[in-house]
Amino acid sequence: MAPDRDDDPTVRALPASRLTARLSTCRPRFSGRTDPSSRPHRSARRFRVPLPANPLPRNLWRLRRYLRPYAGQLVWLLLAAFAATGASIAVPLVIRHAVDGPIAHREPTALLRLGGLALLLGLAEAALIFIRRWVQSSSAVGMESTIRDDLYAHLQRLHIGFHDRWQSGQLLSRITSDLSVIRRFLSFGLLFLVVNTTTFLSVVTLLIALHWGLGLLVAAGAVPLFLATRRFTRAYLTAARRLQDEQGDLATLIEESAQGLRTIKAFGRRPEMTRRFGVGAHQLHDTATGKGRLLARTSAQFDLIPNLTLGAVLVAGAVAVAHGSLTIGELVAFVTLQLMLIWPIESLAWIIATAQEAMTAADRIYEVLDTRPTVVDRPAAVALSSAAGTGRGDALRFDEVWFGYPQGAPVLRGVELTVQPGETLAIVGATGCGKTTLLSLVPRLYDVTAGRITLDGRDIRDIQLDSLRRRVGVAFEEATLFSMSVWENLTLGRPDADEDEVRAALAVAQADFVYDLPWGLTTRIGEQGLSLSGGQRQRLALARAVLGRPGVLVLDDPLSALDVHTEALVEQALARILRDTTALLVVHRPSTIALADRVALLADGRITAVGTHSELLHTVPAYRSVLSAAGDTDDLGLVRS
Numbered sequence: 001m002a003p004d005r006d007d008d009p010t011v012r013a014l015p016a017s018r019l020t021a022r023l024s025t026c027r028p029r030f031s032g033r034t035d036p037s038s039r040p041h042r043s044a045r046r047f048r049v050p051l052p053a054n055p056l057p058r059n060l061w062r063l064r065r066y067l068r069p070y071a072g073q074l075v076w077l078l079l080a081a082f083a084a085t086g087a088s089i090a091v092p093l094v095i096r097h098a099v100d101g102p103i104a105h106r107e108p109t110a111l112l113r114l115g116g117l118a119l120l121l122g123l124a125e126a127a128l129i130f131i132r133r134w135v136q137s138s139s140a141v142g143m144e145s146t147i148r149d150d151l152y153a154h155l156q157r158l159h160i161g162f163h164d165r166w167q168s169g170q171l172l173s174r175i176t177s178d179l180s181v182i183r184r185f186l187s188f189g190l191l192f193l194v195v196n197t198t199t200f201l202s203v204v205t206l207l208i209a210l211h212w213g214l215g216l217l218v219a220a221g222a223v224p225l226f227l228a229t230r231r232f233t234r235a236y237l238t239a240a241r242r243l244q245d246e247q248g249d250l251a252t253l254i255e256e257s258a259q260g261l262r263t264i265k266a267f268g269r270r271p272e273m274t275r276r277f278g279v280g281a282h283q284l285h286d287t288a289t290g291k292g293r294l295l296a297r298t299s300a301q302f303d304l305i306p307n308l309t310l311g312a313v314l315v316a317g318a319v320a321v322a323h324g325s326l327t328i329g330e331l332v333a334f335v336t337l338q339l340m341l342i343w344p345i346e347s348l349a350w351i352i353a354t355a356q357e358a359m360t361a362a363d364r365i366y367e368v369l370d371t372r373p374t375v376v377d378r379p380a381a382v383a384l385s386s387a388a389g390t391g392r393g394d395a396l397r398f399d400e401v402w403f404g405y406p407q408g409a410p411v412l413r414g415v416e417l418t419v420q421p422g423e424t425l426a427i428v429g430a431t432g433c434g435k436t437t438l439l440s441l442v443p444r445l446y447d448v449t450a451g452r453i454t455l456d457g458r459d460i461r462d463i464q465l466d467s468l469r470r471r472v473g474v475a476f477e478e479a480t481l482f483s484m485s486v487w488e489n490l491t492l493g494r495p496d497a498d499e500d501e502v503r504a505a506l507a508v509a510q511a512d513f514v515y516d517l518p519w520g521l522t523t524r525i526g527e528q529g530l531s532l533s534g535g536q537r538q539r540l541a542l543a544r545a546v547l548g549r550p551g552v553l554v555l556d557d558p559l560s561a562l563d564v565h566t567e568a569l570v571e572q573a574l575a576r577i578l579r580d581t582t583a584l585l586v587v588h589r590p591s592t593i594a595l596a597d598r599v600a601l602l603a604d605g606r607i608t609a610v611g612t613h614s615e616l617l618h619t620v621p622a623y624r625s626v627l628s629a630a631g632d633t634d635d636l637g638l639v640r641s
């Protein structure tokens with residue numbers, strides 16, 4: 001049975017417009033950072049997982065659970081496929097009877113009957129192939145979408161540390177092209193493997209039954225096929241993997257170029273990026289060509305072997321007919337049956353190639369699925385009673401907190417800090433000292449390496465994550481907005497928020513501009529909110545954080561992108577919110593310190609001073625120097641007064 005040519009990856013040309021969608025993946029790669037103090041660039045961290053010495057389809061086999069819901073359909077599919085093969089095998093046997101019977105004895109009525117039977121068999125085969133394809137498409141697509149749902153849900157569960165390490169282009173390609181490779185194998189490759197093997201065995205058995213000597217000659221063709229297959233599988237697995245690695249690299253490059261287009265253009269780096277892309281694309285082209293040639297070489301051997309045996313059978317068959325040990329009808333049937341073996345043998349290289357690609361694709365998918373989330377609910381974790389919106393606030397305490405990123409020196413080294421209920425505490429420190437890191441620990445984006453953080457006296461790891469994150473409102477300096485409506489962006493953490501709450505949050509963040517957007521709150525904002533200015537994005541992110549007045553607010557320099565006038569207005573409104581909320585603010589600009597009741601100075605991974613702004617200004621020289629480095633003296637004067 002011939003594989004559908006459309007699904008043969010070596011046959012189909014890849015339109016350029018579908019490049020990103022089809023870009024495949026590589027394993028996560030990590031090369032370590034040369035400078036541990038610098039923020040790592042995600043694409044620079046790479047690690048390669050070497051191919052196992054004896055690659056086994058273990059992970060592909062693990063995917064069988066996704067086949068289970070389609071077991072009934074698969075049975076029908078196989079029955080239809082086997083029946084179609086049976087019908088096509090029966091035709092040569094009918095021809096044999098026709099040649100040795102009605103044709104030899106000139107009996108037109110019997111010939112007509114046998115001709116009609118052959119026609120019916122042909123029609124039955126066509127109908128069965130249609131049924132097989134119909135069932136095949138629905139089960140394969142359903143299976144693919146279930147695996148995709150699971151993978152996406154798992155990615156959402158995984159901790160931030162995982163996403164720090166993995167290039168998003170790699171994840172994207174796993175969830176798109178790797179799954180397509182697996183679908184292609186499960187729906188076509190596997191089916192053809194089963195059907196073609198069965199066809200081969202049944203036809204060879206029939207051939208031996210027709211004439212054992214000639215039959216064994218055909219069966220002997222399997223030996224060189226087996227040897228060629230062994231050589232091919234090993235080499236192809238390596239080539240397929242290399243290609244997927246390079247596709248992943250290129251996908252990442254395209255993704256980063258698209259995201260950083262403004263920077264690339266502003267710095268006039270277009271030619272350099274084009275050159276880098278050219279190098280990657282060229283390498284990919286060479287690897288793909290090498291892989292294609294490997295397949296072409298093996299396919300040629302697979303084409304040659306059945307044709308050589310066919311030639312040998314014709315000569316030996318003619319001799320057998322001459323000696324009377326074979327009738328002409330038997331020889332015609334023998335040769336017709338043998339012709340049926342050509343495609344199953346020729347397609348073997350394609351099937352093996354598809355299987356190899358599916359094996360590596362399954363490996364890559366399980367590299368993600370097998371990663372366990374490390375930031376999870378403890379078994380006895382409790383849900384917080386909903387105090388959000390009551391204005392009660394919670395006491396937040398950092399108790400001898402240590403934290404370091406993997407493969408880096410500790411960023412926080414025994415932080416001791418208490419934020420009283422309803423208090424606003426500002427964290428000040430030199431750039432890169434760990435302020436954002438400290439904030440990220442509160443909603444448990446990362447877990448502390450040692451020590452503990454408590455909320456109302458309870459270790460935050462003993463609080464259910466969902467419940468903790470509902471209580472803690474967060475806005476980071478880089479305001480991330482999604483390709484959704486303004487409303488959806490605002491209510492991301494509070495889908496149950498009503499219109500009044502949204503209006504109040506927008507008022508606090510001075511983000512009323514959203515009502516002037518073409519469709520108001522239903523306006524869809526572009527990818528990452530790019531159609532909005534930096535200040536507008538920041539105000540929306542702030543509104544999202546304060547929506548529903550969370551008990552704890554964690555804000556990372558929330559006003560940095562605002563002009564002085566808007567900043568003053570936001571500060572006024574925010575001050576009212578902060579009055580009865582426990583808040584931790586990272587502050588870069590001295591003017592924002594006015595929002596805080598107290599200030600803590602973070603230096604060398606520790607809190608080295610805590611007090612009111614004026615206390616620190618007068619008594620801590622390091623505080624003065626951090627602030628004067630961050631703002632002008634007017635700002636300091638403003639706060640001082």
Ligand SMILES: Nc1ncnc2c1ncn2[C@@H]1O[C@H](COP(=O)(O)OP(=O)(O)OP(=O)(O)O)[C@@H](O)[C@H]1O
Binds near residue numbers: 438
């Ligand atoms: N995801 C990460 N993986 C590894 N290291 C990181 C990561 N994020 C930050 N770091 C490192 O941790 C240190 C503290 O970074 P952090 O962003 O917390 O500093 P910061 O005080 O907020 O800086 P800034 O004032 O410039 O915003 C830096 O050395 C940084 O390179």
